[in-house]
Structure formats: structure tokens, C-alpha cells
Amino acid sequence: MKFVYGSLIGGIWRDSPSTLRTVNPARPSQPVGTYGQATAAMVDEAVAAAAAAQRAWRKLPAPERCASFARFIDAIEANKERLAEAITAEQGKTLLESRGEIAKACSESRFMLQHVMTAEGTRHVPALRAGVRNIVLRRPRGVIVAITPWNFPVMTPMRKIAPALGFGNAAIIKPSEFTPAAACILGELATGMLPDGLLQVLHGGPDIGNALVGHRGVHGVTFTGSVGTGRRIIAATANNLAELSLELGGKNAVVIHDADDLDACLDQVASAALMCSGQRCTAVSRVLVRRALGERVAKGLAQRASRMRVGDGMDAATQLGPVTHLSQFEHVMSAVSKARSEGALVVAGGQGLEVQGCEGGYFFAPTILDRVEPHSAAAREEIFGPVISIVHYDTFDDAIAILNNVDYGLTAALFSNDAKVIARFVEECETGMLHVNHGTVPDSHMPFGGIKASGVGAYSVGPSAAAFYTTEHSVYLEN
Template sequence: MTTSTATPAVTRLRWSSTDPADQFTVHDPATGEAIATLQGAGPQQVDAAVRAAHAAQQNWRRRSHAERGAVLRRIADTIREHAAEIAAIETSDNGKPTSQAEGFDLAASAAIFDLFAGSITTPPSAAAQNGPLLDVTTLEPYGVIGAIVPFNWPPIHTAGKLAPALAVGNAVVLKPPEQAPLSVLRLIELIEEIVPDDVVHVVPGRGPVGAALAAHRLVGKISFTGAPATGVSVLKTAADNLTPALLELGGKNPFIVFDDADLDSAVPWLIEGGYFNQGEACTAASRLLVQDTVYDEVADRVARAVRRLTVGDGADPATHVGPLVTSEQQRRVLDYLDIGRAEGAVLHAQAELPADPRLAGGYYVPPTLLTQVAPTMRVANEEIFGPVVTMIRFRDEDEAVRIANGTPFGLVAGVFSGNHQRALRTADAVRAGLVFINHYNRAAVGVPFGGTGASGYGREHAHETLHEFGYSKSLRIPNGLGPIPRWQPSLDVTATPERKEPR
């Protein structure tokens, strides 16, 4: 894999095409320099990868649950052994601080494989006597899972799709993010040394690769994480074959602070929730809803914290917030700052950008707090996906809930209040798949993760996720406890029909 700062040579992979149009270049977000040029796949290579996976899956599904679990545990151990290496690679093409990549991304990735290694040793199944029948229900793999991974947490999303899919007995063909594919490619390289041949494949490329994967007739299910608009496109493509899909899409998550909240706790959680991972997170606390009696105090506290954030190269241990993943993503977020000011929002605080000339070409956006934001503004309703927090005022509990539920998204939410009953009422009323009360700890492996509305559907990272990657199959077996009733018992189908002579 090429990672030099000079003009990189083209790197070819197993499923690379020969078409120059399928080439794409990966940049270091900290400097803007090209670090790799990959020869991506085309439709023919996607087809070949899926067919190879389809053939290999037949043997993989016959492995015992214990054998599959052991493979997943080996993968978890391998991720831990190579965590520092993969984290450095992730920083090089994603931009995030290496400490976050290793301590959060890789730690969670290993934990996900461990989770499903344990889950599959006691797979979901049921057996029940039903009169003269024994009904046995098992979980069957779909066959080949088409997995499409986004750029913000590539190792986590790779693990979140591979681990449960493999546990149930599927093979997987995975498309890494074209913006930041290098950590995924290294991770799959390590995994391919552990799983049987052709059970896992990676097909690099841009949007057409994902479309070809979603359209393939041998793909039993699609697992997609990314932007809602892209998710809709994937879903429409998959619908032509009636291929089911698991969609984890965007979020515009409310972080609700009541006037009796412990602000010494709430503000640090808001800084983590809003600016960790450069705000490039579907779970980002991008909407700060604050009760009017403490609005000014919270604004001042958050502003002081924002100004203390260090923006810089993710490889620098002093960095809190790294660059965004691409120049296009940088431009998009900066445009939203202009949109917000034009709508009447106030740019209340920003962190300083790095002064190092070496980083002048990097894709940096200053962590920003926008105040005096109205719930109707675009910056309060659209997913910015960058280090920008919008601060909205509310009067009472009912208004907080109305504002929180006022967008199409419903992924996660945070509620901060010293009144436990009010916190629980609010959490119950907010439309979200996961609600944090008096904290915003998103390291939730083992807890069902997913949303509703524009945030998608299905649940990841928990035991029930096995049902997302398999379907129920029931066997009805005579148990000898009595005759099995027919609905037309008087019809004697064993009698010999009377022969009639032809006239």
C-alpha cells in the first residue's frame, strides 16, 4: 500500500479493474498531500467478488457456531495486536487524532468482534411442542452481505458489519469509503489471513461500486451506513431485487440542558459530544437545547471550552480536533457557517486554526459555537457533519421536546437535569433510538444502536443484530404425540378411482 508524500504510484488490489476511470487518489487531510492512488473496481470486478463469496459461503455456513466464534475471537485479538498500526493509517487518510483512532475506534472494533463471538455460541433459536408437532426455528444466513462503509469511523463500521454477518454464517463483500479507505484495506488484509478463502472481499471504488453491489442478484442483504440521500439511492437500487437493507443514516441530535442540570458535568459532555471526531459523526451533539434561564451561562461556559480546543494534525498528541476528511467536506461545513450567519445565527466562539505552514493546505474547520439559533433555521435542521454546534433556547419541558422532535432525524439524544423524573419523562418523549441521561457516552457496544425516520432503521452492535443478518426458518416435525390434523379429513385420497370405459 503506497503512503509516500510524493506523487503515489497506482496501487492495484485483487478486484481492481483496468479502467483508468476507476482510479482515485487518497489525500492526507492534515496537509492536503496525496498519499495513495488506488485502482478501484468496476461492475465486472464487483460481480466476480460476489460470485466468489457466494461459492465460499456454502462451506462457511456449515461451520459450527463454536468454530465461527473462535474465528471472530482471533480477529478481535489481531485487531488489538495491530491497533497502533491501524490507528496511524486511519489518521493518515481520515485526519482524526491517533489517540482517538486507537483508544476509541480500534478498541470498539475489537469489542464488536468479541461480542458476536460470544453471541453466536448461543444463537437465537427456539423449539416448542405444538400438539402433535415439534416446531424448531433457526436463524439462517442470507448468503452474501453487501456492506458499504462510511469515512468517519471506518474500522468500527467495518467491524459492525463483518462481525455479525460472519457470526450468522454469511460471506461479505465490503466497499470501503473512497475518501479514507486505507485503514479498512489493512484491516481486511489481516482478516483475510484468518477467515477461509473468499469469505470476505473488499471492492474499493467510488459510488458506482456501491451501486453495483446493491444491485447484484446474489447479494442477500445490504448493510449501509452513510448519508440519508445516499441511503435512499441504495434502497431504491436494492428494491429492484427485493433485497432487504439495514440502514444507519444521519442524525441531528438534541443535547437538552434544563436549568437544574449540573453544568460542571453537562458542558464537558457537550464538548465531547459536539467536537469529538471533528463532529463527523451521526451521533454528534449538534443541537444544544438550553433552558432560557441558564442559556447565557451555558453559552459562556461552552465558548470558553471551545476556544481552548487545539486544532491540528491528528498525528500530534496535543491535537483535540483534526482536519475534516476531504476538501469537499471542508467546503460544505464552511458553507453552513455562512448559511447560519445569513439566517441570523451569531458566531459566538471559535477555536484557532493551526499556524504551522506545513498544515496550510489541510482541510481544517474551526470548532464553532453558533448561538441565537432558531429551530426553523437550516443549520438547526440539516446535518452539518462537522465541528459546529448550534445553540437553541427553550422555555419549558414541552417546548424542549417539540424542538428535539422537530427534525426528520431520530438517532440519539442527551438529557441533562437534576430532576430524575423530568429527565425520564423527556427521554421517553424524545424520538430517538438511544437516549443518554446526564452523560453522552457513545461507546455503547452491546446496546442496540440505530434510529428512526431519516436516521434509518435496523439495529447494530448488540445481540439482536444477529437477526439483521439472518432470517428465521422453521421446521415442523411430527413428534409422535398424536395424529396431525388435516383440514379436509373426510377426503379419501387413497381410494382407487372407478375406471370408466370410453364411449
Template sequence: MKLPMLLNLGQQPLSATLPVTERPDNAEVFQSHDPACPEEVVASYCIASEAQTDEVLDRAQSAFQEWSALTGTQRVNAIGRWLERIEASTDDIALCMTAEQGKPLSESCAEIGKALREARQMLGFASSHAGCTLPGRSRGFRNIIMRRPHGIVLAIAPWNFPILTPLRKLVPALVTGNTVVLKPSEYSPAAAIALVTLAEGIIPEGALSLVNGKGAVAARLVAEDRIRAVSFTGSVDTGRKVAVAAAAGLKPVSLELGGKNAAILDEVADPGAAMDAIVGAAFQCSGQRCTSISRVIFRRHRLDEVVGGFRHRLDKLVAGPGRQAGTTLGPITTPEQLDKIERLVNEAIEGGAACLLGGHRLSPDEAPTGRFFAPTLLLCEDPSNVAVQEEIFGPVLTLQPCDSDDEALALLNNSRFGLTSAVFSDRVQFVNRALSEAQSGMIHINHGTVPDDNMPFVGIRDSGLGIGSVGASTLDFYTSEHSAYVAGY
């Protein structure tokens, strides 16, 4: 299936659901821009009106009966065909992602690959997600635990992972029999539109819809009575608003929020390999990942070795447009995020952190007007400094020296967040302590903070609420549990 051309569509806006060739009357329009060249318009989109949103919800409600009536096997097979189409369109989708989000093309392709692996694992989990039968209270009775889809699920996705995050929501929601309305970020909707387009002819019309717009559109959808569950990925502040609005309708909500993830660099046989893994986890997507390592805790006597090792590795990062070969550090996606990174780094330095490298905006020769921030290395001993406490969400790594195992673990847990953490150590006793004491939903031992395709992606504290995405338990969020008591069969 040929995808619509989504690049350089300055004169061809996209509708609330799918690409169109003419702009609807009185439509409010927004544009996406290449963050490596912000003056370049990538595409124009129409913001969904209330009337359009109602139409989408009406279609989703009508499609629910047909889609939920299919057997689980039928839904698994249909979604499997959809995933095959997505995989065949990897190159085109990756171009859309890089054009709007900015990440290097290699990262865009890798994101699609991981998203598809996770999705296929989810189809496998779905094949055995059907409740169970238990013995009844006496002969001739049996008890059945059943799981049913909610109805219409709202999936709100962020701008940093335009394919991975939507598929983490769409696949489990659809395979369990729900219909879904996807609201992508206004900064990077092209890839999400490609997903919906590629489902045509496989997923029934209305079972998977897309609504474009900004925060007001998302807020309107969350408050809608026809929406029966909400899955949101984004900032903590917005997540709280979503949770409050969903609670008013007693709707199940799943929140994937921020992180201030630390790695403990302990005694290891190959510290260079450990630092390579940390830098990879810290600077992928230019640090615009909720799972990015943003703090490194290490023993004070190794200060010179650690500082030198990280400076050397950060110096080798190549900033530039994502479509340029050799780029390893793409631009910052939004102007607001670039301003935030600069502000927080300046606040950290004013608060006593030492800037060892970077700390400023960049203007690469290949993209002089782009939104770039230099790979930045901070050294900070104050556990209350913003470099330690606030999610900077950019190419910034903070070094924190310590003097004992107790202090290392205390620093690791000194955060309102609890998404992921990493421990690099050859000491079994310390690893066991970390596995027991690290206050994070995901814990990595001797590798970077990249989750596996079949493991729960889950945060605690300010990093998440509800069942996480990925993994067999995710299917429970998209279904309700029912107890049935059967006599005489």
C-alpha cells in the same frame, strides 16, 4: 502477521481486493490524501472493474458453502482469532486511519478499541442465536424456529469511522454464516484493507472480500442479484438510493444515516461537568459523527453562564494534524465536506443565527494547507434555521434558549432526524418525560452520546431503516427466519 505498508504508496497502487506491487493493465486509479496536508498522497488504489467485481462475487458465492457449513462455535472461534490479530495491529491500523481520515491518533486507537469490544460482545450474542423449539399442536409434534444466513452480504462503509463501522457489519454477517463483500469509502480504504489482510488464513478465501471504488461500484453491487442483503452507513440521500435499488431485488436493507442530535442542559448540580460531556460528544472526530451533539437546549435565564462555559471549552481545542501530539481537533476529511460546513454556517448566520465563536476556516501553523474549520458556536432562536435543521457534520454547536419543559422537549423533537439525544438533569420527573417523549433511537441521560458496547445502535425517522447495528437484535438482520413443523420425533 505483518501488515503491508499502506502509507506513502504513491507508486504502489492497491488492487480491488488486496495490496499488489504492480498496477493491472488499464486499471482506473484513485488516490487518498492526508486532509491535514491535502497535497500529500497517502496511497493509490485501483477501482474494481466489472470483471474484477464478478470474480469477487464468484469467490464469495463459492465460499458460502464452506463457511456456512461450519458450526456457530467454529465461526465464533475463527472470528475471535481474527479480532486478536486486529488488536495486535492497533498501532499500524491507527496510523493508516489518521493518515487518510485525519482524526487524532488517540481517537483512532480508541476507535479500534471500541470496535473490538463491540465485536466481542457480538460473538457472545451469536453463541445463543439459534432459533428455538416450541410445543406442537398435539402429542408427537414439535415446532422449530430456525435462522439461516442470507448468502452474500454487501457492507458499504463511510469515511469517518474506517474500522468501527466495517466491523459492526462484518462480524455479525460472518458469524451468522454469510460471506461478505466490503466496499469502503474511497477517502479512507487503507484500514479496511488491513482488516481483510489480517483475516487471511483464518477466514476462508472468498468469505471476506473487499472491492475498492467510488459510488458507481457500490451502485453496481447493490443491484447485483448475487447480493442478498445490504448494510449501508452514510448520508440520507445516498441511503434512499440504496433502499430503492435494494427494494428492486427485494433484498433486506439496513441503513444507518444522519442525525441532528440535541442535548437538553437542564438543572444539574455540576453544569461544568455536563458541558464537558457535551463538548466531548460534539467535537470528537471534528464533529464528523452521526451521533455528534450539534444542538444544546437550555433555559433562557442561564444564557450568560451557558455561552461563557462553552466559549471557554471551545477555546481550549487544539487544531492540527492528527499525528501531532496534543491535537484535539483534526482536519475535515473531504474537500466537499469542508465546503458544506462553510456554506451551512454562512447560511445560518444570514438566516439570523448569531456567531459567537469561529465560523471560518483555519490554517494552523503546523498544517497551513489543511482542511480545518474553527470550533464554532452559534446562538439561534429560529427553529427553522439551517443551524437547527440541517446536519452540518463539522465542529459546529448551536445553542437554543427555551422557557419551559414543554418547549425544551418540543425543540428536541423538532427535527426530521431521530438518531440520538441527551438530557442532563437532576429532576427525576423531567428525566422520565424525556425517556417517554424523546423521538430518537438512542437516549442518553447525564452523559454524552457515546453508545455502550452491547446496546442497539439504532435511529428512527430519517436517521435509519431496519434493525440497528450492535446488540443481539442485529443478528436477526443477517439471517432469515424459518418455521419447521416436525411430526413423529
């Protein structure tokens, strides 16, 4: 499999002498794609083309925009196998997971169009003066830049493209350098279906990212990725004061206080933690367990981790693919080594794996760390790999304190049948998304986002996205 793309600007694929290359994480010696990197001049051209396309697009009635975008979603579904293979080739997740990602992306996008339709209209507010009508309305923000990560090469771009275009904006996507193929296919599908310049794709590293997010012609920047990069984006947008929507890191926890069916609970925890090799922003990273259940939970999770078949995502028998790139693999290895040094007990995994036929692949064994101290790095810092840290607690007061004593606040789950415990969790858990008695998989129409270091600005997905993709205006009409 070989992908060759330039940058998509104004409906035309543009080559560049400077290229970036991708490899298959299951077989790093196997090249996958070659992509022409954008230049500073191309950034200017893309922003100008986006502004021109957006001026015409915003004038279309919302139903017409949504109907056009719905046809684009249909095209994505018709090309799901091609997209799934592109995801797996560069990201490493199983084909089953890649297909699921595309289905989720289409589902979210369709729900987002419904929110566009309901949020588009004006809102009348009672006036304080006789003979005056007060109206609150929303307008498209303008040109939106989306910087997207390598873990979900279709779903994350679509999570940004759908509301951007639905609400009447233009979008410029800069996909991750590790997984650009899927975004290029999305751009290819848009060509001839959506107006030229409305959806563009630019490749490059931090220099191109900085040029995009700080460009004077850009009105909004949406980013999903690390806290460090998020901070740099905030600094870069000081040049143009663009609106921000940032989805950042997480140290997500499941609290197991009591459970009628512990096996069913652990099935959900293992799935929520280890799928996509733990490289999901909502992946469970910590399991906080009441001490009386600690031994059973550690043993049960170790059994589930040890049974998972690790291998090439293209192999139908594989349950867990590789970590996506070498630096991330090394980060996971280092985090587990540090956890050992801080006293954690490795009860499953803990090392890289060699997979026959995939020599040199970035495979890391599903890992369970038991007896992790609440203050240790494994309990507080993001690992973003197939690693679960088990922390024991005595009282629910202790559980809440440990749960909240991290920089992040994305998502968390509680397993309990105690109504008072559930009520306290819902009231006191410091995360943007909370789950009770099930894993951390969000619905396609609910607001998605975090608090603390996990997010800045309006949540993506759901009705709250309008706060980022549109501007609000108060209108006073004297009769």
C-alpha cells in the same frame, strides 16, 4: 506514508488500470494512497467467490466460526498502531482518537460474537396440534455487501463484518473513496486467516456501489452514510430485493434542563460534539437549553471550544484534527454562513483556520452558534462538522417539541435531576438511543441505530443484529 492496493477478490489482490487516490486532509498536497478501482466484471467475480466461501463457512459450528473470528480480532489489536496511522493519514482524526476507534471496534466485535453464540440455537414453541413439534430457527442470510463511510474507517466495517461472518455469512466491503487504507489492512490481515472469498474489499465510486447492492447474488446490504445515498441504495436494491440495514444521518441534541454540576455537564457536551471534528453520526449538533441557563451554557461552551488545539492528527499535542475532505469543509463553511444570515450569534470559531506547517489543510475552528432559532437550518439540518447550535427554550414542553421537530431520530441526551422531566424524556424523545445525564457515547453491546430518517431496518450491534444477518424459519415436525 503511501498505500497501494487493488481490490481483494477470492483471496487475491487485483490491480486495475483505473485508480482513485487519497490525500492527507491536514496537508492536501500530500498524497497518501492509490487504489485500483473494481470493474463490473470484478463485482461478478467477488459475488461468486463470496457465495462459494459462504457455502462452506455456514456449515461450521458457531463456536468454530467465532473462534476463527476472535483470532482475526487479535490480529487487529496486534496491528493497532499501523491501523491507527492509516486512519489518521486519510481521515484526519488524532492518533488518540484513531486508537480509541480500534479499541471500540474490537470491543464491539467480541460482544457481537457472544450474541452470535446465544442467538444461534433453535427455539421451541408450543404446538397447537398433538404429535407436532414447532421450532423456530435462524439461518445465515448469505452474501452481505457493506458500504462504509469515511469517518470511522475501522469501526464501521468491523461493526458489519463481525455479525456477518459470526452468523455464517460472507462479506464484501466497499470502503469510502476517501479512507480505504484501513479496510485494505483488514483485508490483508484476513488473508490466510479466514477462508478466501469470505471477506473481500472492492474499491470504486457510486457505479461500483450500485453494481454491488443491486447484484442478484447479494442477499443483504448494510450501509452507513447520508440519507441521500441511503435512498439511492433502497432504489438500487429493487433489482434483487436484498434485505437492508441502513444507518443514516442525525441532528442529535442535548437538552440541558438543570444540572448540579454545569461544568461537568458542559465538559461532556463539548466532547460529544467536537471530537472527530464533529464528524460522528452520534455527535451532538444541537444544545437545547432552558433560557435561565442559556448565557452560562453559551459562555462555557465557547470557552471550551476556544481552548481546543487544532492541528495535524499525527501531532500528539493536537486535540482536533481537520475535516476529512474539501467538499465537507465547504459544506461546514456554507452551513455556518447560512446560520449567520439567519440570525445566529457566533460566540466561538466560525471560520476556517490556517495551521502552521499544514498549509491548505481542511481545518475549521470549533464553532459555537448561540441564539439559533428552532426553525432555522442550523437547528434542523445536519452539518457534520465541529459546530454546536444553541437553542433556548422556556418550558420542557417547548424542549420536547424542538427536540422532535427534525427529520432525524438517532440519539439524544438529557441533563436533569427532575424525575418527572427524565420520565417524559425517556417516553417522548423520538430517537433510537437516549442518554440521561451523560454524553452520547454508546456501549459496545447495546443496540445501535435510529428511527425516522436516521435508520432503516434492524439495528447494528447487539442482539437485534440477528434480524438482518439471519433469516427466520418456522419448522413443524410431526412425530
